[in-house]
Amino acid sequence: MATASIKMRLHRIIFGTEPGAGRNFDILLIVIILSSVGALFVDSVENIHQKYGDFLFAAEVFFTILFTLEYAARIYCSPDRRAYIFSFYGIVDLLATIPTYLSIFLPGAQHLLVIRIFRVLRVFRVFKLFNYMSEANVLIRSLISSRRKISVFLISVLTLIVVFGALMYLIEGPKSGFTSLPRSMYWAIVTVTTVGYGDIAPRTPLGQLVAAMAMITSYAIIAIPTGILSAELIQESQRAITNRQCDNCKKFGHEKESKYCRHCGEKLSPPS
Amino acid sequence: MATASIKMRLHRIIFGTEPGAGRNFDILLIVIILSSVGALFVDSVENIHQKYGDFLFAAEVFFTILFTLEYAARIYCSPDRRAYIFSFYGIVDLLATIPTYLSIFLPGAQHLLVIRIFRVLRVFRVFKLFNYMSEANVLIRSLISSRRKISVFLISVLTLIVVFGALMYLIEGPKSGFTSLPRSMYWAIVTVTTVGYGDIAPRTPLGQLVAAMAMITSYAIIAIPTGILSAELIQESQRAITNRQCDNCKKFGHEKESKYCRHCGEKLSPPS
């Protein structure tokens, strides 16, 4: 019994439904994650690595042990361990620890160390901490319900990129840096997204004319995803004005003047 | 009779109204198109061309034969052959085959080979496959009904580009790369669309001041097409809601995903 209750307590703290200790645990965890990512950052600078490399390695080992303990605790107190281990966060939590161990035992695995930076993905738990979930859900829901429109847009843009890239490969050729079709596509993406590094740029008048047309087109086109998402978010926010729930099918999102559930047809209780 | 029925069957499969075989045909076709475009891509890289050029040429001939057969089949089973041949897709389908034959018989026609990349336009058939047509239509309809506003916007932007380009040609001159009016226009387009390669950039203080003004102006202006399209798409989606009527209580204004009337609880007929 004692073990079960400890396990449950631990679960409440770590997976964070308890106000006091659970919140403190989450804050502490985010501080540690950001510290370990910060250590990775500064360690990648050559000068700092030469001076403080040993200290930063010690810190790294310390952080890794903490993450390992946390990972073990999460597995221990999960009601469904398998589900946790193979969940997105389960894999990210594991990836936060493995590279350091590998780099100790396999000296050639230096490059694997950068994988540790994916620890930063653990920070998304911050949304739970600050009750950002509903806002995140609104954004995700808007993206999902406009996914088809966005797909149509992206396929069109990609086609445009292929067409303009191929044209420029024909017109400019290797002399201006358009050495192959993939490189021309890279140029087209850099241009259409208005990033514009300038590492590859048209030099012939005809090439500049076609490039100008690509820019004007992309300038008009960038309005489309914004329009899609604006329309979606406006609908979403109008829909969400009342958080009214249907007593029958438990679905949310009923307007103030609705009398019947639009999902199951059951009578709704009056709005609060 | 048998011939006629085979022809109709073929038409249903190729032009895709049959669920089973038609869908499989479409998926296979898109895989082949993307493979052939991918082969074009990698073949344009010098290293790969030298190593695998022969293999890729063989693949190319194979793909071309497939496309030729498909083109013949499409002509064969079309009820109105003339209409198909001169339609947009008819021409694209033909362009997918011709360049390879030309390059075999005319050795100098190497450059024509890039035309094959327009095969990628055939991928738009994917919209039909994933039932994206209604979404594509919403976007196209929004663009069409705001075409006049967008024309006004584009004419204004082009005028701005001409004015700023001419000013910079006056101020900066050939020393900073503004060697002619067309090149100054190219600079103005690169700047106003916020691409900003940096291949031509103002060097004199006065030129930098005018360029800064052009940037601030374009920064404020980029909001206009987005605003136009947002307003259009919002109206479009509200219109779709507004026009859905309940068969029982005759009230309008039901959302796309609603199944039951929110006024009387009656089942709604599915949205058109």
Added chain:
Amino acid sequence: MATASIKMRLHRIIFGTEPGAGRNFDILLIVIILSSVGALFVDSVENIHQKYGDFLFAAEVFFTILFTLEYAARIYCSPDRRAYIFSFYGIVDLLATIPTYLSIFLPGAQHLLVIRIFRVLRVFRVFKLFNYMSEANVLIRSLISSRRKISVFLISVLTLIVVFGALMYLIEGPKSGFTSLPRSMYWAIVTVTTVGYGDIAPRTPLGQLVAAMAMITSYAIIAIPTGILSAELIQESQRAITNRQCDNCKKFGHEKESKYCRHCGEKLSPPS
């Protein structure tokens, strides 16, 4: 009497309220304007100027004579000549002719020739031709009614530019190209508007950090003018659904369910 009627006829044709001849006159005028601007364009290219300079000069003289005749005709048939001469189009029409005459009599006035490019502003008359006036008016009205919000936005952005520019001048200094405060401001404008030429770029780690902060800020801020204009255009389009006019104060823009004019309080006639 005959003179007066010719004058009125000419006025209807040139200022364009007559369907047949007026429309033809407008189309011809736009073709001539675009031809003369095109001639200016190609003449500014060194190679073309050396080969076809004489022919293009002859064309230029021809266009200028046409514009002079047109300008004279416009003055002749205007009911209020003074008003036309000092109007925006009156000045643009005059500027379309003067530089050529000056360049003939003053050989040093080569640079003035570029002023001729402002002829392109005459093309705005095209809006009248294609009945784009109502769309242009919607856009202009939206810009006017959101001018205060946009002013607030622009003042904030300019302050941000000054602050970030000054910070970078302090941090980077002349070594990285931040040689003076105006140049730093130029850099800040190039960065905040996301143009990003790369002619001046931060080199020190601290400078790159501050520049990154400026970019993230501007990335979040660019949404503001778009939001302002979207909201405005949506309101505008909702308002303009009925072109209902008040019989008393003659103002437009009354909603379908309005019974009284919101400007003067007079009863409205029912919507058509």
Added chain:
Amino acid sequence: MATASIKMRLHRIIFGTEPGAGRNFDILLIVIILSSVGALFVDSVENIHQKYGDFLFAAEVFFTILFTLEYAARIYCSPDRRAYIFSFYGIVDLLATIPTYLSIFLPGAQHLLVIRIFRVLRVFRVFKLFNYMSEANVLIRSLISSRRKISVFLISVLTLIVVFGALMYLIEGPKSGFTSLPRSMYWAIVTVTTVGYGDIAPRTPLGQLVAAMAMITSYAIIAIPTGILSAELIQESQRAITNRQCDNCKKFGHEKESKYCRHCGEKLSPPS
């Protein structure tokens, strides 16, 4: 009594609620602020500094004395002096004067002089002058009420930047300028915000592929904050309309510029 009334008068003029003298004071102040900032600007240009440095220094001393007097007057006439001194504007007002005095007494404090540029923040008082406060408030309110959605967006973008930056550090390495993780992050920010200086750019095909993916992602993502703010501003403007009530027929939903009720024709009280 005389002192008290002078103090109150002064307070009305300086803190600007009096129409005549108060408005003149504000305009004069803004002219002086902009002149002093302008002097700073031109003085930072080497050539101008060598020629007119002495004159500009004299002007600077003059401006500083004016600002000192103004600062003293503001403290003198504030009802709650402590509150003013430690307010945002109190600190900015103080920072407008100190650097000049320091540079006179401490010859090495040249760099502090740039701090004077923060005088530009005093210009925000212009909002009060032109009655821009309500527009500024709408924008600020929209930003505040969408701060949670924008936080979610920014955290997601920052995570994306970290992930793409780390990937590029792995793929490209020091040879292409990705010398450390912080520098890779700098590259990622420059790319995702579509600034695109081109001082660091991918050179390997794999690096260009990943960079292209980052660009396409950011292209789709830039729509999110715009959508958020558009939705917010539209709601804001609809709310303002919805909350305006007619005193006569008690109906809501009157637009800002409406003077008469559109339901009963009665005069409306002005919008709050």
